Amino acid sequence: MPQGILELxxxxxxxxxxxxxxxxxxxxxxxxxxxxRQVPVxxxxxxxxxxSAAYSVGxxxxxxxxxxxxxxxxxxxxxxxxxxxxxxxxxxxTLSQVEAIFTEFDESGIADALGEMFASFEQIxxxxxxxxxxxxxxxxxxxxxxxxxGRQDSLQQLRTEVDQRLSDAVREANRLAQQIADLNKQxxxxxxxxxxxxxxxxxxxxxxxxxxxxxAYCIEQSNGQIxxxxxxxxxxxxxxxxxxxxxxxxxxxxxxxxxxxSVADPDGLGGTLQGLxxxxxxxxxxxxSRLDTxxxxxxxxxxxxxxxxxDMYGTEGEDFFTYDPAGAASSLQVSAAIQADPKLIxxxxxxxxxxxxxxxxxMAQLRDAKLFTGGLLNAGEYYADLIxxxxxxxKAATDAVAVRxxxxxxxxxxYQGRSxxxxxxxxxxxxxxxxxxxxxxxxxxxxQQMMDALFAIS
Amino acid sequence: MRIASKTYMDMLQRSIREAENxxxxxxxxxxxxxxxxxxxxxxxxxxxALRAHAELQKTLSSQKTLERAVQLNGALDSAMxxxxxxxxxxxxxxxxxxQVGLDEAGRAACAEEVRSAMTRIITVGNSExxxxxxxxxxxxxxxxxxxxxxxxxxxxxxxxxxxxRISIAPGRTAEIAVTGRQLFNFADAxxxxxxxxxxxxxxxxxxxxxxxxxxxxxxxxAEHMEQLKTLQEHVLMQRGIVGGYxxxxxxxxxxxxxxxxxxxxxxxxxxxxxMVNALLEAESQKTAYQAALAATANIAQMPTLFDWL
Numbered sequence: 115m116p117q118g119i120l121e122l123x124x125x126x127x128x129x130x131x132x133x134x135x136x137x138x139x140x141x142x143x144x145x146x147x148x149x150x151r152q153v154p155v156x157x158x159x160x161x162x163x164x165x166s167a168a169y170s171v172g173x174x175x176x177x178x179x180x181x182x183x184x185x186x187x188x189x190x191x192x193x194x195x196x197x198x199x200x201x202x203x204x205x206x207x208t209l210s211q212v213e214a215i216f217t218e219f220d221e222s223g224i225a226d227a228l229g230e231m232f233a234s235f236e237q238i239x240x241x242x243x244x245x246x247x248x249x250x251x252x253x254x255x256x257x258x259x260x261x262x263x264g265r266q267d268s269l270q271q272l273r274t275e276v277d278q279r280l281s282d283a284v285r286e287a288n289r290l291a292q293q294i295a296d297l298n299k300q301x302x303x304x305x306x307x308x309x310x311x312x313x314x315x316x317x318x319x320x321x322x323x324x325x326x327x328x329x330a331y332c333i334e335q336s337n338g339q340i341x342x343x344x345x346x347x348x349x350x351x352x353x354x355x356x357x358x359x360x361x362x363x364x365x366x367x368x369x370x371x372x373x374x375x376s377v378a379d380p381d382g383l384g385g386t387l388q389g390l391x392x393x394x395x396x397x398x399x400x401x402x403s404r405l406d407t408x409x410x411x412x413x414x415x416x417x418x419x420x421x422x423x424x425d426m427y428g429t430e431g432e433d434f435f436t437y438d439p440a441g442a443a444s445s446l447q448v449s450a451a452i453q454a455d456p457k458l459i460x461x462x463x464x465x466x467x468x469x470x471x472x473x474x475x476x477m478a479q480l481r482d483a484k485l486f487t488g489g490l491l492n493a494g495e496y497y498a499d500l501i502x503x504x505x506x507x508x509k510a511a512t513d514a515v516a517v518r519x520x521x522x523x524x525x526x527x528x529y530q531g532r533s534x535x536x537x538x539x540x541x542x543x544x545x546x547x548x549x550x551x552x553x554x555x556x557x558x559x560x561x562q563q564m565m566d567a568l569f570a571i572s
Numbered sequence: 573m574r575i576a577s578k579t580y581m582d583m584l585q586r587s588i589r590e591a592e593n594x595x596x597x598x599x600x601x602x603x604x605x606x607x608x609x610x611x612x613x614x615x616x617x618x619x620x621a622l623r624a625h626a627e628l629q630k631t632l633s634s635q636k637t638l639e640r641a642v643q644l645n646g647a648l649d650s651a652m653x654x655x656x657x658x659x660x661x662x663x664x665x666x667x668x669x670x671q672v673g674l675d676e677a678g679r680a681a682c683a684e685e686v687r688s689a690m691t692r693i694i695t696v697g698n699s700e701x702x703x704x705x706x707x708x709x710x711x712x713x714x715x716x717x718x719x720x721x722x723x724x725x726x727x728x729x730x731x732x733x734x735x736x737r738i739s740i741a742p743g744r745t746a747e748i749a750v751t752g753r754q755l756f757n758f759a760d761a762x763x764x765x766x767x768x769x770x771x772x773x774x775x776x777x778x779x780x781x782x783x784x785x786x787x788x789x790x791x792x793x794a795e796h797m798e799q800l801k802t803l804q805e806h807v808l809m810q811r812g813i814v815g816g817y818x819x820x821x822x823x824x825x826x827x828x829x830x831x832x833x834x835x836x837x838x839x840x841x842x843x844x845x846x847m848v849n850a851l852l853e854a855e856s857q858k859t860a861y862q863a864a865l866a867a868t869a870n871i872a873q874m875p876t877l878f879d880w881l
Binding site: 141144145151209210213216218219223225226228229230232233236237239240241243244462465467468469470472475476478479481482494495497498499501502503504505506508509512519523526527530531532533534535536537538539541542544545 | 573574575576577578579581582583586606608609610611612613614615616618619620621622623625626629630632633634636637640641703704708709710711712713732734736737738739745843876877878881
């Protein structure tokens, strides 16, 4: 009989030791990102029947399983929201860079330079023989051209950088997919053992990051492995990975498309990758196009007016601005001849006298001419509209990120409400297991005393 | 609701970050004095601010142009004021020459007075302001009047027939000055004169008057005195016209100054930060930030059950 008690106490001591180890593991990972709390599942050990007695006494307790308290439903929602957050963040970050290119509120913007250019035309209008005024007009106009082309070049450069960021994101996504496949392999090999708990936590962390990058989701298989899907296509199937890649987009010179294996532009792509593609081919292209329209329309209007005047030599004006129609904004320049000789500014009207600045005055009046958007907006208004559009886009993206962050934070709190570690709870569990451990140890002591009593009889 | 230990730290981190961001935005607004530093701060206001900026620049540019026009007009008005005396002097000299019994020397003195007055009028006619000849029309980089030495055409007009003017609005211009042709009754290319009743320019009339005084040709003196009188009235009228131009330019300048004030007010309304509100808000955000920091420090130090074991 005392041997039975010894066995029972030993089983109980071992079970409580395991339980306390689990508590220790939880405490150690209380602040680990993606860690899911584990709890020991304690069960009684069935006992043997004694002699002819119609009863049996159990053999103590044992830990039959260490269970992860995974909140699967919230985890799926969290991955989905992480993908949306990745998408919106990519757009917001890029548009914030666009805003930095268009510095319009510190008197170094195109709007101010444009105003100064028209003012310099007006100045020539009142004092056309003043060569200093003519020189200033050339400088002001060239400044406008430089600012427009500078911003256009910066937008093109940003578009190229966004394209390069695709490459980084694809590399990271492939690394994570490979990590998931490797973990799948280990989980498959480990079977239904306690070791898979931590492997699953690692895999979920990788999956969450992959979802943020690509909008991928996972489907768990019966063997514990997961398949990673983008749209309806598999990126990870068990231990196999179909890699994401980039291929040159024939319709979009110099830019790349994302492909999954041999499939270009896979449906269902989301997250950071889709956000980068959207902002690269959406907003940035729109701004580039509008800046081209701005440059070309402005240059054409000034050129038409300039050609109708006479320069200081009495000859008809040539084009004031030159540009390449294939990219008006980035190639805009004041005519090289006028830069070299400001007397070629055709300030005079039909009179052609040295004091006639009527054509320069007409050029200055183009400031108010409704040249854009079907005769609705003048140059300044069109540009202000463009800046307003950039601001609206950037604010919408920032607001969307703020909303997503709130949702993600809420979901994370919800997720951790079930799956996170509470130190108080772990301490209480520790106390509980410790008390049982102490009691089992006391049982051993009593068993020893019983043995001693028996030996004393002999 | 069960709250995991990590949730506390995540929430605190987020609170600190948000409070820091809000405080950063307010600090930028207060130090720059502007509510809008990036288009996304307020896209609609950003667009309005750029339009208001453009309007302000346009107004300032118009003011600059109008100020120069007002200066030119003022200089011309002042020069034209100097025409009255020599014109009257010439007329008085002619009147004196018609007195009975005036000898040859007396007539020569009167003729000299007329010629001297003519020279002063030529000097006034060639007045310039900052390199611009005021009575040359748009050909205003060379003196409009030159003496030829030819008795039948004593003074030549080198200017043109186009008045100096400025553009004050799309399709609207304002005159700054009259031309020498208008003022001194020179004939245009078709032979037409502003004062059709006098078929000579002022200088020819004066030269002929001086000549008739010298020779004592009374009919000629009477005829040219009549012409001089007519042209004297014409000059007076032209001065009134130039004064009218000045009035219009002054009014336009006042309007432009008012427009500047309006543009600046509008711009300030859109763009400038309400400093009192911003400072109060910053104080409030600073408190929120300090509270978030204090809460973090307190919660980080908060004991768990482990501390009591």
